[in-house]
Every structure is written in C-alpha cells, then in structure tokens.
Amino acid sequence: MNTHETLTKLQGWRAGLLWFPDPQTPQARHESDGLLVTGQSADGIVRIQAIGPYRDLAPHYPELSVTHWPGLCIAPGFVDLHIHYPQTDVIGSPAEGLLPWLEHYTFPHERHFSEPAYAHEVTAFFMDELMRHGVTTALCFATAHPESVDVFMAEAQKRRLRMVTGKVLQDRHSPDGLRDTDTALSLRQTEDLIRRWHGVDRLGYAITPRFAPTSTSEQLHGAGEIAQQFPDVWIQSHVAENLDEIRWVHELFPEARSYLDVYDRAGLLRQRSVYAHCIYLDEADRCRMAEVGATAAVSPTSNLFLGSGFFDYTASDAASLRYGLASDVGGGTSFSPFHTMHAAYTVARQSVGRPGMSLAPEHLWWQHTAGAAAALDLNGKVGNLLPGCEADFVVLNPKATPLLARRTAQTETLAEWLFAMIVLGDERLIAHTVVQGQIAAPTGMSDNRA
Known part of the structure; x- marks a missing residue:
C-alpha cells in the first residue's frame, strides 16, 4: 500500500x-x-x-x-485523551475522593506553574515519561497561568510532538493564585494563546474550563463564543465524574437539565469536544454527545483510585457515543497505557448494563490508539x-x-x-x-x- x-x-x-x-x-x-x-x-x-x-x-x-x-x-x-501535566508530582496522593483530592493536593501544587522555570522542569520530565511509556499524542490540561501553556507548547514543538493543551479557565470556587480574578482577561488570554499556538507545527489548542463549578456562566458562555470563532480548536473539560460534584453542579446551575447540559447551553458541546469521565450520564446525555460528535475520555485508573464509579460501555455503545482511553494523571495512577487498558478491562467487567462484560484485547488496544485518534478527530494522522x-x-x-x-x-x-x-x-x-x-x-x- x-x-x-x-x-x-x-x-x-x-x-x-x-x-x-x-x-x-x-x-x-x-x-x-x-x-x-x-x-x-x-x-x-x-x-x-x-x-x-x-x-x-x-x-x-x-x-x-x-x-x-x-x-x-x-x-x-499510544494516544492519551485526557491527562494533566501539572499534576505529575501529585500522582499517588491519598484522598477520600475527588473534591478533597483537588483541595488538598491539586490546587496547592498548580499555583507554582506561574513560574516558567518551574513549569519547564515539570514539562520536560512529563514528556520524558510519555516517551518512556510510548505515548506520542496527548490532550493535556495546563493550569490557569498562560505561562504554563507557553512553556508546554515550546517544549512539545522542540520535540516535534503532536500535543494539544490549553489554559485552564476557573474564575470562582478556586484558591488565590489559580482563580481568574478578571473573567474578561482570562478569555482574552485564551484567544491570544489560540492565535499564538494553534496549528503551529504539530500543536493544537484546547479551550479548557476546569469543570462547571469553577467557572461562572459568564466565563463558560465566553468560552463558547471563542469556540464558535475558532471551530477547529478542541474543547476539553470534566463531566459527571463524581456524585458530590454532580450535586454541586445542580445547585450552581438549577436551570440546566443535567451536568452535560451546562456545557451544551454555553456552546461547548460539539465536534472536537472531549469530556473526561462521563460516568453518570443518562441516555439523553449520551445521545446528545453522539449527535454532535463529542467524545468521552474514559479514565479507569483515576475512577478506581478516587472511587468515582465505572464507565458504562454498554450504554455508550448503544448510544453510538465515541470514546477512547485516558490516563488522567495525576488522579490516574500510571502513565502506562498497559495499566490503563488493564483497568478498562476491569471496569468493563463491572458494567451496569451488562455485568461480566469482557472487552476484547484488540478493542482495548484500539481504544488507546486508532480509536482514540478518531475520537480526537485525528483519524488518519496518528x-x-x-x-x-x-x-x-x-x-x-x-x-x-x-x-x-x-x-x-x-x-x-x-x-x-x-x-x-x-x-x-x-x-x-x-x-x-x-x-x-x-x-x-x-x-x-x-x-x-x-
């Protein structure tokens, strides 16, 4: 051929x-x-x-x-659909669940990434780890600091890697040093970073609200307007990962039908939008994601580690929802695609819709390579x-x-x-x-x- x-x-x-x-x-x-x-x-x-x-x-x-x-x-x-490069040094930190883990480990650590020298040291180590584990393409979270994006993109460009990342948007319910104190400025920074990096060599940009509770409606809708302005950039965030998180979203956005609907109303659900976890979606949510071509990033090691729940492969297949595998470091417990595939097999065995479901080895491998690439809209490239x-x-x-x-x-x-x-x-x-x-x-x- x-x-x-x-x-x-x-x-x-x-x-x-x-x-x-x-x-x-x-x-x-x-x-x-x-x-x-x-x-x-x-x-x-x-x-x-x-x-x-x-x-x-x-x-x-x-x-x-x-x-x-x-x-x-x-x-x-291997293609990793969801990973946090600034959480490299909090991997393996004990916590009672998602929200305590964010409060005690993730947020304090991410404040350091306003310093380019610190961000560069972590970035270099992170990319070395990806290479050691055979991951050649990844959709990554940075932090709320534009510097964290610039450093990451420059290092990926030097290594000729195909990487996608974006500045995290979070203008509420976040500590000092991470919170966007000026929402309009955070959106301008996002636009500036898109223009500076998206499509340069093998780099791509992702509009990145951390998750709905840490963004105001103003910030989410502003991000949606940017997405409309730049239709070929990616969108990434988290959805329906944890029951406490879901209750919080319902309190903050009572007008929304579901957690996913918060993003949909803001214009953040479309082709090239990748949402991590997707554990507690209902049938309407899964069908809506499939309808617009959105993707679920399945993160089995972090879901097991934080006790969040199990991704429902049976219901997702029934809805024709696109999905692929993700390490979700540092909530995820390993950079290794083999550990992730093994955990996905374990999670599928607990499938709500089909207890004892067994994912074929070829299917597991496909979810971390060709299937993940297609879900990322990079079919035929990686x-x-x-x-x-x-x-x-x-x-x-x-x-x-x-x-x-x-x-x-x-x-x-x-x-x-x-x-x-x-x-x-x-x-x-x-x-x-x-x-x-x-x-x-x-x-x-x-x-x-x-």
Whole structure:
C-alpha cells in the first residue's frame, strides 16, 4: 500500500507489525516479519509511505536503508485523551475522593506553574515519561497561568510532538493564585494563546474550563463564543465524574437539565469536544454527545483510585457515543497505557448494563490508539500505521521481563498475545518510542532500555 504523495528521505523499519487496517474497527492485523517505510512529505512532516510483509514490500525498495529489530514489534504510538501535566508530582496522593483530592493536593501544587522555570522542569520530565511509556499524542490540561501553556507548547514543538493543551479557565470556587480574578482577561488570554499556538507545527489548542463549578456562566458562555470563532480548536473539560460534584453542579446551575447540559447551553458541546469521565450520564446525555460528535475520555485508573464509579460501555455503545482511553494523571495512577487498558478491562467487567462484560484485547488496544485518534478527530494522522499517517510509533519487546517472555511464547492467538502484554506489561515493554522517524531519547536521564 502506498500513499499518493511522493515522500523523500525514505527510511525502512523491519520488525513485527501491529496495526488497524480499518481505523474505525477494532480489528488488528499482525505481521510477524514486516516492513514499515517512512519518508518526509512536502510540509516537513514524516509520514508512513508503505506497510506490509517484508518479503512482499522489500523488493520495491532495493536501496532502502533499513533498521532491523528482530524479535520486536512495531505498533502505533499510544494516544492519551485526557491527562494533566501539572499534576505529575501529585500522582499517588491519598484522598477520600475527588473534591478533597483537588483541595488538598491539586490546587496547592498548580499555583507554582506561574513560574516558567518551574513549569519547564515539570514539562520536560512529563514528556520524558510519555516517551518512556510510548505515548506520542496527548490532550493535556495546563493550569490557569498562560505561562504554563507557553512553556508546554515550546517544549512539545522542540520535540516535534503532536500535543494539544490549553489554559485552564476557573474564575470562582478556586484558591488565590489559580482563580481568574478578571473573567474578561482570562478569555482574552485564551484567544491570544489560540492565535499564538494553534496549528503551529504539530500543536493544537484546547479551550479548557476546569469543570462547571469553577467557572461562572459568564466565563463558560465566553468560552463558547471563542469556540464558535475558532471551530477547529478542541474543547476539553470534566463531566459527571463524581456524585458530590454532580450535586454541586445542580445547585450552581438549577436551570440546566443535567451536568452535560451546562456545557451544551454555553456552546461547548460539539465536534472536537472531549469530556473526561462521563460516568453518570443518562441516555439523553449520551445521545446528545453522539449527535454532535463529542467524545468521552474514559479514565479507569483515576475512577478506581478516587472511587468515582465505572464507565458504562454498554450504554455508550448503544448510544453510538465515541470514546477512547485516558490516563488522567495525576488522579490516574500510571502513565502506562498497559495499566490503563488493564483497568478498562476491569471496569468493563463491572458494567451496569451488562455485568461480566469482557472487552476484547484488540478493542482495548484500539481504544488507546486508532480509536482514540478518531475520537480526537485525528483519524488518519496518528494512532495507526496506515500510509499517510504521521510516523509516530512504538517498538514493543514482548520478552521485556522473564514472565512476559514465558507467557507470550505460549500464546496461540493474537488476542492472547495482546492480552498478555496488557495484563503483564508496563514501560519495560517499550523498547523504543519513535517520533517523526526519530528514536526519542529522554532529556533528563539515560536510556537503558533494550
């Protein structure tokens, strides 16, 4: 398979291959000895030129320089639909639930991100962690400080990463140092940041109300007006995560039919809007999200850690609601896509609509790659290895630990092999992370991986 565009500076990568021939369908294909050909397009982006069995494809590229990884497997880079980079250092903090966790850990820590030097140090560590865990695209929260966005975007640009983030909007029920004391100014800052960063290289901007209780109606509706002005930016926030939070929203917005309706009334529900959690939506909410093309970011490790509840896969599928997986660090307990996929499997087993539901391994993997990319409206760009996709991928070592080596050697089907890695895997499975055709090396530590 070849792209219609002629690429230059071609490079070959020989290993096993794992990808999704139909990105809309969670049915993976595995090739034990494959060849991936990448090259640079006219816009400077490194893309995939061709993919297939080595024996079939290699004769078409007789002079191709090939990197060979015997025994390893190339797979799409993971896509994280919801993560907080400023919460890197509060991961693993004990709390009684969501609201106490925000009050005691998150809010005090995020105040430090008005300092660019501090924000830069955390950003560099955060992006190193993403690369170590094979996450090559993420939709991230920054903080209420414009500096936190500028620093993050500059670092992502330097690393040539496809990242989306935005200044957090919160003009009430927030501590000093985080609260937007001037609502009009917070909206102007958002517009300025969109103009400065959105669409620059591989960067995107997300209009980012923290959650409905920390924004006035004036701020939410102002954000909706900006969304209308910039239809190709993303929107991100939280919805229906926690029962205490939902009661608070009903007190603050009595005119709204539901928590989700607060955002809908403000003009913040549309294509490219991504709402984290979506645990306590009703049928009308799910259908409304599906109708406008909005996305649910499923965050199973944080939902389990904070005791928030379980995402209802059965009801979401019935409503044709788009969704994908997210780590939700630091409420989430790991950067690892394998831990997230494993937690999603556990959550689905508790499904209200279908107790004992078992998500197929290919479906779990799809939710964190091609499915997440489609939910982010980046289908055909990231999360897959099809020709035309950007050359961001991971190299898996299924023998990364003695137990993995023993278990994967005994699997008889692709599903068994994938599930073994999901359940037993962590960052040691990621032998290499490749971004734009270059092996990513951490900036703050030596890379001792295989």
